[in-house]
Amino acid sequence: MSQQSLEHSQDRRPTRWHIAVFLAPALLVYTAVMILPLFGTLQLSLFRSIDNSQVFTGFDNFRTLFGDPRWSASFWNALGNNTWFFIIHMLVQNPIGVMLAALLSSPQLRFSAFYRTAIFIPTILSFVIVGFAWKLILSPLWGVAPNLLDLVGLKSLFVPWLGKEEYALTTLSLISVWQFVGIPMMLIYAAMLSIPEEVIEAAECDGVTGFSQFWKIKLPLILPSIGIISILTFVGNFNAFDLIYSAQGALAGPNYSTDILGTFLYRTFFGFQLQTGDPNMGATIASMMFFIILAGVCLYLFLIQTRLRRYQF
Amino acid sequence: MTNRLLTGLLMASSILGSAGIALAQDKTLTIESWRNDDLAIWQEKLIPAFEKANPGIKVTFSPSAPTEYNAALNAKLDAGSAGDLITCRPFDASLELFKKGQLADLTSLAGMENFSDVAKSAWQTDDGKATFCVPMASVIHGFIYNKDAFDKLGIAVPATEADFFAALDKIKADGTYIPMAMGTKDLWEAATMGYQNIGPNYWKGEEGRLALIKGDQKLTDADWVAPYATLAKWKPYLGDGFEAQTYPDSQNLFTLGRAAIYPAGSWEISTFNTQAQFKMGAFPPPVQKAGDTCYISDHNDIGIGLNAKSANADAAKTFLSWVASPEFATIYANALPGFFSLNSAAVKMEDPLAQEFVSWREKCKPTIRSTYQVLSRGTPNLENETWVKSANVINGTETPEAASAELQKGLDSWFKPAK
Numbered sequence: 001m002s003q004q005s006l007e008h009s010q011d012r013r014p015t016r017w018h019i020a021v022f023l024a025p026a027l028l029v030y031t032a033v034m035i036l037p038l039f040g041t042l043q044l045s046l047f048r049s050i051d052n053s054q055v056f057t058g059f060d061n062f063r064t065l066f067g068d069p070r071w072s073a074s075f076w077n078a079l080g081n082n083t084w085f086f087i088i089h090m091l092v093q094n095p096i097g098v099m100l101a102a103l104l105s106s107p108q109l110r111f112s113a114f115y116r117t118a119i120f121i122p123t124i125l126s127f128v129i130v131g132f133a134w135k136l137i138l139s140p141l142w143g144v145a146p147n148l149l150d151l152v153g154l155k156s157l158f159v160p161w162l163g164k165e166e167y168a169l170t171t172l173s174l175i176s177v178w179q180f181v182g183i184p185m186m187l188i189y190a191a192m193l194s195i196p197e198e199v200i201e202a203a204e205c206d207g208v209t210g211f212s213q214f215w216k217i218k219l220p221l222i223l224p225s226i227g228i229i230s231i232l233t234f235v236g237n238f239n240a241f242d243l244i245y246s247a248q249g250a251l252a253g254p255n256y257s258t259d260i261l262g263t264f265l266y267r268t269f270f271g272f273q274l275q276t277g278d279p280n281m282g283a284t285i286a287s288m289m290f291f292i293i294l295a296g297v298c299l300y301l302f303l304i305q306t307r308l309r310r311y312q313f
Numbered sequence: 314m315t316n317r318l319l320t321g322l323l324m325a326s327s328i329l330g331s332a333g334i335a336l337a338q339d340k341t342l343t344i345e346s347w348r349n350d351d352l353a354i355w356q357e358k359l360i361p362a363f364e365k366a367n368p369g370i371k372v373t374f375s376p377s378a379p380t381e382y383n384a385a386l387n388a389k390l391d392a393g394s395a396g397d398l399i400t401c402r403p404f405d406a407s408l409e410l411f412k413k414g415q416l417a418d419l420t421s422l423a424g425m426e427n428f429s430d431v432a433k434s435a436w437q438t439d440d441g442k443a444t445f446c447v448p449m450a451s452v453i454h455g456f457i458y459n460k461d462a463f464d465k466l467g468i469a470v471p472a473t474e475a476d477f478f479a480a481l482d483k484i485k486a487d488g489t490y491i492p493m494a495m496g497t498k499d500l501w502e503a504a505t506m507g508y509q510n511i512g513p514n515y516w517k518g519e520e521g522r523l524a525l526i527k528g529d530q531k532l533t534d535a536d537w538v539a540p541y542a543t544l545a546k547w548k549p550y551l552g553d554g555f556e557a558q559t560y561p562d563s564q565n566l567f568t569l570g571r572a573a574i575y576p577a578g579s580w581e582i583s584t585f586n587t588q589a590q591f592k593m594g595a596f597p598p599p600v601q602k603a604g605d606t607c608y609i610s611d612h613n614d615i616g617i618g619l620n621a622k623s624a625n626a627d628a629a630k631t632f633l634s635w636v637a638s639p640e641f642a643t644i645y646a647n648a649l650p651g652f653f654s655l656n657s658a659a660v661k662m663e664d665p666l667a668q669e670f671v672s673w674r675e676k677c678k679p680t681i682r683s684t685y686q687v688l689s690r691g692t693p694n695l696e697n698e699t700w701v702k703s704a705n706v707i708n709g710t711e712t713p714e715a716a717s718a719e720l721q722k723g724l725d726s727w728f729k730p731a732k
Contacts, residue, residue, distance in 0.1 A: 070692075138557065139557065139558075140553055140554020140555075140557050140558065141552065141562050141565075141566065158554075160554035160556040162556075163554065163556025163557030163708075164556055165708075165710060249380075249499060251500055251700060251701060253497075254498075254704060254705070254708060254710070255701055255704070255705050255710065255711075271384060271387075273383075273697055273700075274689040274694055274697065275689070275692070275697050276383075276387075277384060277387065278692070
């Protein structure tokens with residue numbers, strides 16, 4: 001009976017204009033600044049500039065990107081570097097973020113608000129400042145890194161990290177980790193605070209404390225947050241550009257060893273020094289970045305997100 | 314309500330009206346440039362001199378960052394918001410703009426006759442028929458050295474390569490100074506101050522450069538590989554951690570007196586003059602054997618052209634003719650020692666270091682950077698690749714032969730010499 005009256009009332013309810021009205025501003029802005037440019041990029045990648053006019057060439061640009069030995073070498077190099085950049089973030093940034101959050105949420109810790117703020121501050125700094133500051137810290141000439149190592153007698157371990165092919169990318173990844181570790185920390189911290197006291201108390205009554213409490217009780221409860229962080233890291237890393245550009249320049253030296261998709265796109269799209277920009281090939285690379293991120297996000301949403309178990313309190 | 318509307322209209326019309334009057338009185342020309350270091354010189358010396366001679370024309374110098382200039386300028390030109398006068402990069406970057414109809418043809422501009430063909434070559438179509446920018450200045454490569462250090466260690470200015478390396482060995486053995494201030498982090502130092510600096514002595518300047526464009530020589534020929542082999546020998550003389558040493562680091566290292574030799578471009582002169590506390594001298598790239606002809610890189614670097622869509626084309630042409638005059642050349646060359654006038658009229662310069670640089674024009678044969686004309690038109694871009702490879706060679710991560718082979722392969726992939 002009540003079910004029936006509910007359906008009945010739904011039928012008669014007037015069109016709910018307010019939903020459209022309230023959604024409209026965000027939708028319009030989002031369409032104008034995100035969706036249209038996205039389709040513009042995809043469209044641009046299907047054209048080629050011949051004699052100053054845009055000619056439709058189908059998937060020719062993609063064929064060049066993957067078929068031409070030089071283009072494809074640059075692309076795979078950038079993708080490989082980007083993957084390594086992401087792996088470092090997943091292996092270093094997120095575990096440290098979780099660990100810091102676990103420490104911060106421990107009730108015995110004093111000054112936790114101070115630590116929280118201090119660790120979060122680098123996140124709000126500009127890339128330019130971070131890149132410049134670290135370049136100075138690591139500088140073999142005036143940096144503090146060689147002197148600090150000297151103080152503990154490890155001067156021999158100092159290497160001009162940003163100038164060596166084998167270390168530069170890892171060094172930059174770690175700088176980026178330093179800058180952004182505050183974000184997973186904050187998200188996990190919030191998730192940990194929302195674990196109800198009763199669950200923890202019950203665990204304690206059963207003798208689950210300390211480390212095993214973290215592994216068996218807290219970690220499963222924050223897994224959905226870790227999932228979200230992973231996907232944020234993935235999207236952020238594959239869109240990264242600023243730090244590499246400000247620290248290593250557009251040629252992402254030495255010998256392209258720090259070239260990631262973002263810098264590769266920039267160089268191609270806008271050109272660099274004597275190289276004139278090629279918006280069409282640039283858009284092709286941008287489209288590939290979009291597809292890679294799209295694939296990653298879909299994989300996460302359909303394979304992982306659906307299997308995560310959620311607990312309701 | 315009507316009252317308020319009326320007031321608003323009146324106020325708006327008064328503002329618009331006065332704006333109209335201002336426009337009618339003065340024509341304002343805007344110069345697009347990447348030389349943000351020169352802002353003071355333009356505002357304090359060049360523009361006042363011009364405005365005094367040409368009342369009714371106002372000039373604004375609006376520079377942007379060097380690395381962003383090309384991209385920003387292209388975007389502005391496409392959008393139609395670029396200034397009236399465009400500072401021209403040499404060769405293809407500007408040629409491209411001319412072909413797109415964004416730079417006006419200046420072949421018949423009054424004052425163009427003050428420049429030689431070589432001076433104009435950087436801003437002409439390939440057949441040399443149309444010129445689209447007024448040449449302003451060139452830069453010369455060489456080595457600047459710390460005179461006090463040389464005197465203290467008893468080193469004479471090296472003339473041959475053997476002398477050069479002997480001097481470096483001596484400085485290194487003494488240990489007070491870093492023998493040479495150069496880093497490979499920014500890549501272009503290795504190519505511009507390294508390869509393009511010493512290279513012309515090996516490939517015989519213009520002869521080799523033109524042969525490369527014609528396809529008679531290849532980058533894998535001995536004359537083109539040898540400069541890389543010499544560069545590779547520089548490694549032990551550079552400072553600790555030179556792989557992470559940036560261009561400003563190198564400049565500071567030298568001006569603080571910690572390094573003895575600085576592979577230089579003449580544009581450094583004015584900054585070094587104000588920063589260095591010691592006496593400086595300069596020498597051209599050492600030749601291989603005593604008595605060899607010396608070649609120097611005297612590279613056309615800056616020109617200035619007219620935006621084809623400029624609304625003030627006449628005023629802009631007046632300005633350009635002034636830039637082509639000996640008067641401008643004198644003010645410019647003295648305000649910016651190290652940027653040498655391309656004007657045929659002899660310009661008297663006060664700065665001793667600048668005089669030293671420019672004196673090489675008489676005893677050595679000048680050429681321009683090998684990668685700039687024609688050869689950097691395609692992808693991969695030869696100039697940019699040369700940056701990466703030169704740095705690799707100095708870092709020791711690639712052999713001179715491998716680097717040259719790579720470069721030639723990249724060039725072959727798109728460049729077909731006109732036979």
